[in-house]
Amino acid sequence: MKKRLSLGQKSTLLSLALFGVILLIWQLATLPDAQVVAADVDPEYAALMGGGTTTTASSFPTPAAMGQTVWEKLSDPFYDNGPNDKGIGIQIAHSLVRVLGGFLLAAAVAIPVGFLIGNSRVFYAALNPYVQVLKPISPLAWMPLALYTIKDAEASSIFVIFICSLWPMLINTALGVANVRRDWLDVSRTLEVNPLRKAFRVILPAAAPTILTGMRISMGIAWLVIVAAEMLVGSSGIGYFVWNEWNNLSLTNVLFAILMIGVVGMALDSIFGVLGKRVAYQE
């Protein structure tokens, strides 16, 4: 008697199998036998890792060592033993505060300005050249300018987050506002709805899905950029942690940080996914 597996069960099984395969390859690659390692790992890379002469076991962690590190770090995420030794929870919290600060500032600017641009062709045409020039600039390119003018590392990294989250939100808000269906605007005109009520009760809900897509993209970029920004200027945060552990040559911790960056990024994205579903409407 064979039971048919549901789609979800099948994909879960496949995911677990894939995880097993990855662990196996990892395990094989990190066996303390130099020859096995040489077969799988680029010798230059092995040399760079400080190995290549004897064994690689000491530098690149085995899955078991990694698992132990993850367990240790996650079981005590909020310890604080001075500036160079903080729990992962504290580091991530620092990063999140910066991301959130820059992101909210950007939203506070981008959404009203986006409304303006989306509503007015004149404003759109006037601001479009600036947006087009400023949009492709790597946010990190602003860093020296920010450090020079703001003279504060913390504020500079928030500024960098601000500048990189600004554009997707601005463009999507303008797009969403400009594409509100004529019918809905005509309805509010015939009902003599005042401009403020029209903005909040008609245009905003109509454009919300597009705006939220912009916010989601912005948040994704912000989370990418914060790691780099903290490597440059940080004294805390997940990016700083990665750089610090690289200087300590602790690949286990670097790997752990990479994993955490991925997990937090996924969580942030799914928050916006949920929000997006809540404002979505079906025509």
Next chain:
Amino acid sequence: MTSSVHPFLQVENLARIYPSPTGGDDVTVFDHVNFRIHKGEFICVTGHSGCGKSTILNILAGLDSASAGNVFMDGREVSGPSLDRGVIFQSHALMPWLTVLENVAFAVKSRWPSWSKQTIRDHAMRYIELVGLKGAEHKKPSQLSGGMKQRVGIARAFSIEPKMLLMDEPFGALDALTRGVIQDELLKICAETQQTVFMITHDVDEAILLSDKIMLMSNGPHARIAEIVNNTLPRPRERSAIHREPHYYAIRNHLVDFLVSRSKQFGSLRDAPDAPSSPTVFDPSDLAESEPAVVPAPPVSKPHIHLVNA
């Protein structure tokens, strides 16, 4: 039924001219459009696509502006959208993120901003019940059929108790059965509320069932109201019995003849500088005279047709 001296709505020499896209002469969609609507009248407008019916309706609604001419309602010039004129859009134009009740309540709140939440809700519910949607008030438009959506549109337009209702082919997108049911409901509601209505339709039978007068527009460019047909069929009208009324076929044939052949003929006539800007009136009830028609009489023997130049 209406014969007051001052018409409720008066349209004078309305025209709409577009600059030519190729840089040539301007395109006049319609001009010299004149008509009056009295309080409580149900007017249907029909004509071929492109004659500017919808533009006229949008000008009446205040959503569009004319190139020339004036619209007066209740003695005041129409210069923009107003809560006095409710509009029912062909595409129903419901806000998909609001429920049925919220859609109607949005309109009610716009009309009476000072009302309490409960009053607004009760008022909205009354009109939702009127169109037979009680029980569906918490549904989103996407969960409703096309006919139900249009009913919400009707409830929303009636709920603000406008002085006049404008409808742009409100049932054009519905299947014949649903259309019949909603027409009957509209007939009932209009009879109850004595609503003044200006409605665009392509459906001759719909026009006959609902209207007091049917305005026929000639083809564009230079479209005009070519004829006005007085719909003399007695009220209350029943869809199932209306075709037994003596004037039914006279009216129907007249309308169909116009749409099939006569609507094209006016173009050349209108080019003349002294072309008449008043439409011909067709009134099947006027049986006294039997003069030969300016307009070919419909091929019906029974009722005598009389045509007058207004």
